[in-house]
Amino acid sequence: MENKFAIIGGDNRLVNLAKMLLEDGFEITTFALEKVPELQKFACSSLEETVAKSDIIVSSIPLSKDGTFVNAPLSNVKLSLEELHQKAKGKKMMAGKIPETIKQDETMEVYDFLEIEEYAILNAIATAEGAIQIAMEEYPKTLSGSNILVMGFGRIGKVLSKMLQGMGAKVFCEARKNEDLAYIQAYGYTPIHLKNLDENLGNFDIIFNNIPVLILDKKRLDLVKKEALIVDLASNPGGTDFEYAKQKEIKTIWALALPGKCAPISAAEYVRDTIYSIIERN
Amino acid sequence: MENKFAIIGGDNRLVNLAKMLLEDGFEITTFALEKVPELQKFACSSLEETVAKSDIIVSSIPLSKDGTFVNAPLSNVKLSLEELHQKAKGKKMMAGKIPETIKQDETMEVYDFLEIEEYAILNAIATAEGAIQIAMEEYPKTLSGSNILVMGFGRIGKVLSKMLQGMGAKVFCEARKNEDLAYIQAYGYTPIHLKNLDENLGNFDIIFNNIPVLILDKKRLDLVKKEALIVDLASNPGGTDFEYAKQKEIKTIWALALPGKCAPISAAEYVRDTIYSIIERN
Amino acid sequence: MENKFAIIGGDNRLVNLAKMLLEDGFEITTFALEKVPELQKFACSSLEETVAKSDIIVSSIPLSKDGTFVNAPLSNVKLSLEELHQKAKGKKMMAGKIPETIKQDETMEVYDFLEIEEYAILNAIATAEGAIQIAMEEYPKTLSGSNILVMGFGRIGKVLSKMLQGMGAKVFCEARKNEDLAYIQAYGYTPIHLKNLDENLGNFDIIFNNIPVLILDKKRLDLVKKEALIVDLASNPGGTDFEYAKQKEIKTIWALALPGKCAPISAAEYVRDTIYSIIERN
């Protein structure tokens, strides 16, 4: 048996992935995706069967939202993580945010997409585009010519800054590490050291935040222009005091899971490409 | 009397313009904008009064949609072009798509925004951003890495190509004139001569059209990828056989008047800046 | 007879052109290029013979430097414009800066490269790169991060600004026309209206001039930083008071004919491509 895939649970992204694998000539079976008509003929009636017919199990990103059941919005099946784990023993498994108990199962070969740098960078492309789309929808001026601050110069910050510059915005990047500030300068953005952030905050028309701590707190929000737009990309609990921003009538969008929403086909391609990279390395 | 403005009719763009003129210290009166509460105190009860109190009349872009009445969506007043013309005699007047009879009135100094190159270029920025926003909303992949065709290398084509390249797309530009093709090469896009268009059409993920003739006809639509997105920016009647595209299930968006929709404040700023340029020249 | 070329006089650019035409399968003869060993076997002993064997005469850019003789630095032949004209009657002729007497000869079909927009734009690419090379060689800091002024937003100004921005420079463009200033803004450079030039001149590290009048006169040079570099690309007499700049010890390079010097093969390709465009149009 060679690279037969079991697609278990997941959202549209996994549906698209399934179709792409078929197009590339792979055999697939599916489980907990019974609401998707096009995948009907690949559906197995039991988890056992799905697993038995495959050598690679691909499941949801994240694998679970509640810590107990597999994330399967296109199914009525309630599949527990525990059951999946038991049935998947001895197999390769790929999904997102996989619990430690599964990761450490030595009978299995487990790959967590969210820990694979390649996947994270590809997702940053779609996240950056989604963030720009939101800014375009919500901000009543053009990005071109606007003063835009990008806070955090990680993967998303890097790609987002490049795109904003390409749109004609004046791009300022906040960072703390000297090496990041040096890269920011090298790429032609204006570096803003965290310690100088406050004195500059009043200049920005749009602020994108990627820092997952409360950086835009009350004190800083008091310094932000009233007409500014904040797009917070930081995962829960975000980097903005949303309540206070609302109170001050600063328009603030907390934007999560953008790749699946804004570029669902690309998001599936990133999963596919990462799977192929893993396979090839082995 | 020096640079007192009468704002007559028009949409949100003229409302924003009115506020900007006030902010810059100019005196204004308004007419046919009575649905806008913030402008109430500048409203005149008659056209005569408005005109009498001003030396520059600014009206809608376009001045009329039906050729008979002034375009005044924020008013219940039915003001005929003829009446406006009679009352405005002897004044400076600025609006969009002004009829020849008014333009040729030698008692007046008439400026048509749509014939002012500066205004057209500024609008191209907002149009290009609006077009990109639509593509992001409608296309299920990222622009980054996509093969994108821009047809027509006029003002919008130039700015749009630059932004798409800045977003990481692979940009192809269709043109007919050798000088345009030379610029396209100079700017780092791939030039496609109109005569070679057909053989390349199947490669594009997204097609933006700025050419105001039926260029994407049935024969060419047959060559376009089924998954492609067409964003047609050409004014009435557009450059696409929309019926046939629909029949072929090629997603097609006919996008007009983007600056006012996607960047209303910028759109008003362009009007303001153009007005100031005219004033300064005189 | 169909597209047989007579290459008459000219410098390295025409030598490279000759080789390219041969590679593309065309027949050529040469005259007044006898110092080029590789072209020996295509040489004709007389102008008559060269002309008789060809239907398109390609000669030097510019055709003459002194107004009397054909520009032929790779030859000992002294060929007068008058003689060339008499012998070329009835033929197609392509060269640069062709005198009116030849252009108006109705027995001939005459194309002046320097009047063909396509050629001028392609040359602007090589000129812009050459200008950047000179700036890199002469300026002791990186272009990245420097404040650079481009004066004149014609063909060279447009391409040069784009490249400088791409290198990470902060690009300011001087222009007079509102439409140029609008494009400058659209492309993400900082527009400087000529009337505001003086108050900004002290900020620039490097100044590129494309304006063919004395714009950097004594008064303005007094405003330029002592450490600044001026690269003047304007044809004779240039746009800088070179004497005064020298006196003030402001490093100034007057850079002409860059395509042939900095990118001789590209320069020949531009001639070739322009020739092919002319042929194709006919």
Place this chain on the structure above:
Amino acid sequence: MENKFAIIGGDNRLVNLAKMLLEDGFEITTFALEKVPELQKFACSSLEETVAKSDIIVSSIPLSKDGTFVNAPLSNVKLSLEELHQKAKGKKMMAGKIPETIKQDETMEVYDFLEIEEYAILNAIATAEGAIQIAMEEYPKTLSGSNILVMGFGRIGKVLSKMLQGMGAKVFCEARKNEDLAYIQAYGYTPIHLKNLDENLGNFDIIFNNIPVLILDKKRLDLVKKEALIVDLASNPGGTDFEYAKQKEIKTIWALALPGKCAPISAAEYVRDTIYSIIERN
């Protein structure tokens, strides 16, 4: 005593640094720089005196070229590393490529510029520009429109790729790690995995190498275009079989120490900025 600098040995870069420190109001003394007239009045007659009057010793990058004596091309003094070490005990010292014996001296606070990421990134800007300057000087076509390969996606590769793209080149980046390939895609370059390098090598007009192992060996050089230009930026022994390249008449430039050569003032500013960062952190 607070931030008094002893500048000991070094080349033009340290001379420029000395001037910048003076401009910023710092006190300096110098030693082993006696050939520089402008620094005469800061010169000390003995190393002891220089050290005694300072709290931070700044020396050459690299500190030594032969492993025995301090690199001091602007001096006749033969100062051994050993002597400098003995005299500098108890002080802060900053230089490049400092021997382990000094680094591990616990009485001292030692900073090696070449191990400071910020410094390395800033230097990458000047190196990238220098590499582009060389390519412009040596390659007979424009970079714009050329197919250019950048091998190695470290600091220099990243900055160089961005600049080349900004110049209008078609940029291909070779890398091995999937995360690098993902970034390459995100930035809009064409990724080339090392394993696919050979089949693509024949397409490139210019090849920049940053990989410090023999990657362009005989076998690969056989695949390179004869007209191609190779610019090897890898430190000794370089990444190209230079002998074989010469034999094959492939033009190859081995370009080292570019910041000091191509942008001496910027190179000194990078040293200065790095020193200030170190001081500020303490």
